[in-house]
Amino acid sequence: MNFLTLEHITKNYGEKNLFDDITLHIDKGQKIALVAKNGSGKSTLLKVLMGIENSEREDSKIFVHKDITIGFLPQEPIFQEGATVLDSIFDSDNKILQTIKAYEEAVILKKEGAALQKILEQMEDLKAWDFEVKIKEILTRFNIKDLYQEIQTLSGGQQKRVALAKVLIEEPDFLILDEPTNHLDVDMIDWLEQYLAMPNKTLFMITHDRYFLDRVCNVIYELDQGELHKYKGNYSYYLEKKAIRSEIESVTLDKNKKLLKRELNWIRRQPKARGTKAKSRVDAFFDLKEKTSGKKENSDFKLEFKSERLGKKIVECHNVSKNFGAFKALESFSYKFKKRERVGIVGPNGAGKSTFIKLITQELKPDSGKIVVGDTIVFGHYSQDGIELNEDKRVIDVIRDIAEEIPLSNGSKLTPAAFLEKFFFSRKQQRVYVSQLSGGEKRRLYLLTILVLNPNFLILDEPTNDLDILTLNILEEFLEEFPGCLMIVSHDRYFMDKLTDHLFILEGEGIIKDWNGNYSEYRTWKKNQISENREKEEKKSKPKSNNTAPKLSYEQRKEFNKLEKEIDKLEKLKLKVSEQFNNTQISAEQIKDLSIQLNEINNSIEEKEMRWMELAELA
Numbered sequence: 042m043n044f045l046t047l048e049h050i051t052k053n054y055g056e057k058n059l060f061d062d063i064t065l066h067i068d069k070g071q072k073i074a075l076v077a078k079n080g081s082g083k084s085t086l087l088k089v090l091m092g093i094e095n096s097e098r099e100d101s102k103i104f105v106h107k108d109i110t111i112g113f114l115p116q117e118p119i120f121q122e123g124a125t126v127l128d129s130i131f132d133s134d135n136k137i138l139q140t141i142k143a144y145e146e147a148v149i150l151k152k153e154g155a156a157l158q159k160i161l162e163q164m165e166d167l168k169a170w171d172f173e174v175k176i177k178e179i180l181t182r183f184n185i186k187d188l189y190q191e192i193q194t195l196s197g198g199q200q201k202r203v204a205l206a207k208v209l210i211e212e213p214d215f216l217i218l219d220e221p222t223n224h225l226d227v228d229m230i231d232w233l234e235q236y237l238a239m240p241n242k243t244l245f246m247i248t249h250d251r252y253f254l255d256r257v258c259n260v261i262y263e264l265d266q267g268e269l270h271k272y273k274g275n276y277s278y279y280l281e282k283k284a285i286r287s288e289i290e291s292v293t294l295d296k297n298k299k300l301l302k303r304e305l306n307w308i309r310r311q312p313k314a315r316g317t318k319a320k321s322r323v324d325a326f327f328d329l330k331e332k333t334s335g336k337k338e339n340s341d342f343k344l345e346f347k348s349e350r351l352g353k354k355i356v357e358c359h360n361v362s363k364n365f366g367a368f369k370a371l372e373s374f375s376y377k378f379k380k381r382e383r384v385g386i387v388g389p390n391g392a393g394k395s396t397f398i399k400l401i402t403q404e405l406k407p408d409s410g411k412i413v414v415g416d417t418i419v420f421g422h423y424s425q426d427g428i429e430l431n432e433d434k435r436v437i438d439v440i441r442d443i444a445e446e447i448p449l450s451n452g453s454k455l456t457p458a459a460f461l462e463k464f465f466f467s468r469k470q471q472r473v474y475v476s477q478l479s480g481g482e483k484r485r486l487y488l489l490t491i492l493v494l495n496p497n498f499l500i501l502d503e504p505t506n507d508l509d510i511l512t513l514n515i516l517e518e519f520l521e522e523f524p525g526c527l528m529i530v531s532h533d534r535y536f537m538d539k540l541t542d543h544l545f546i547l548e549g550e551g552i553i554k555d556w557n558g559n560y561s562e563y564r565t566w567k568k569n570q571i572s573e574n575r576e577k578e579e580k581k582s583k584p585k586s587n588n589t590a591p592k593l594s595y596e597q598r599k600e601f602n603k604l605e606k607e608i609d610k611l612e613k614l615k616l617k618v619s620e621q622f623n624n625t626q627i628s629a630e631q632i633k634d635l636s637i638q639l640n641e642i643n644n645s646i647e648e649k650e651m652r653w654m655e656l657a658e659l660a
Contacts, residue, residue, distance in 0.1 A: 042069040044109055044215050044243060048102040052085055059085055063269040073245045074254050077264035078465050079481030079509045083247045084116050087219055112213035116220055116480065118204035120192040127188040130207045137169045141176060149189060179206050182232045198224030218246035222253055223506050226390055227532055249510055251276055251535040351380050351497055354415035355526060356401060361410035363400060370396040372551025382526040385537045385560060388547030394530050398500055421496025425503035428487045432476040436466055436486060439475065443493050464489055464515060481507040497525035505533040534560050601656045608649050615642045
């Protein structure tokens, strides 16, 4: 079943061609990711999908199946002025959602009597209780608690979580998501990963989270030089096929450049008056020139800055404590940083990660203890909320104002223009004003203003938010060779695994645990610990066997065995019905019938399992 089709879609931004004559088909059950450099038009393409922006070709076509509902998460959500979190989440014409909203308001306002009774009756009539439980789970997963808080008082990250919760609560047939994992902690990302990976979900999304891409998506589209390239597989498959395509393009580019050089010599030798054949060859020359000028050769050049040499003393923490009222951010923390330290900082939102960084950089003073910073240390601090760029300056001037040349470790020097090119700012783009950049491009430029200072102690606070995958790859290559100390706060599991070798885990109450291992190893260990603790609790709470406990009668034993067989049979039937949802040819009416059948099966399983458990307790 086709959900959406785009044909001959073209979009320009000023003189820049974002995409030209692209075609896209999205079918039921597909989980598609769109990858591209920042500024290539990813978010614009999503807006075209949603009908927010139009294509610039007259023969463009956009087909959306009339029977489906679409949920859209923009990169920067916009909410109604003065609305509360509750208003924003339940901003829908859906009768069930409106009833649940009225119920939530009644609970918060502690309504009683006839008013409450009427709402409870509506909840019963609409069978909204199961849906209300799902909503509570989603809100809990995204740590959304104060429903009467005004939406405008929330941080950008909190607003993004509210917008994501709203989209998921509405349960649309088709999800279009722009960077859904931004501002989520790892537990939230894990849950969202499992939710979106369910077989009945259809989605089209932009994300830089490579583990998320690998585990959720089954189709990757790459937007490159205005063209759309399709890869049927997950992110690992895409990387493999992308490498092959890049190699072929490199060989073709090399041949074209040689041909272009030959043609250029011919053009220069020709008189101005030319015949038809000559004119045809001139036209072919300009076509070839356009093809080669848009491509860049892969380079083995490694970006290794000449950093200030690290002395014997780097950063030393001696019994450092910091409190904010009753909140303990740090309690008697001691640590001596070593050369080429590679540490990740892990902890839930609000655990004190930003406070810890500000103590290290001496932006904050400890309440007790001391932090000693070596004389040779030059901090470079990338803050997720600290973008300070002059919007009225050109990109090239932002870097030139910091350094006219960038010294490299091999003794050579890099011009600001060449430096910017290494991070995908073309010479043409370097001349545009900062105000014209996309959100991701501004973050990339801000990051470069930190790197160009040649720090030897680099602190990156959520550096991957809104950065494209290609920029992340370049950044990772640079950081792998970085000779100084590196401290990273990030919810990007791939980024952390690749660059850190041990973690500072903020466990609450000011306690920091030094974990020797990478992020994925820590997550696996933590999950095992939770499972082991749960098993211990279950063993403690399990009543001791009592020989005088009632035994099953013959009839009860017979019923018990029969229930086991019936439950097994129903589980197989449930699987068979669920698999039918994967059929792309299935009609809306069939989907409705299957949903009713699946609901009846689930109710029957639940009823039989409850009876089975009653009998099991007597056995």
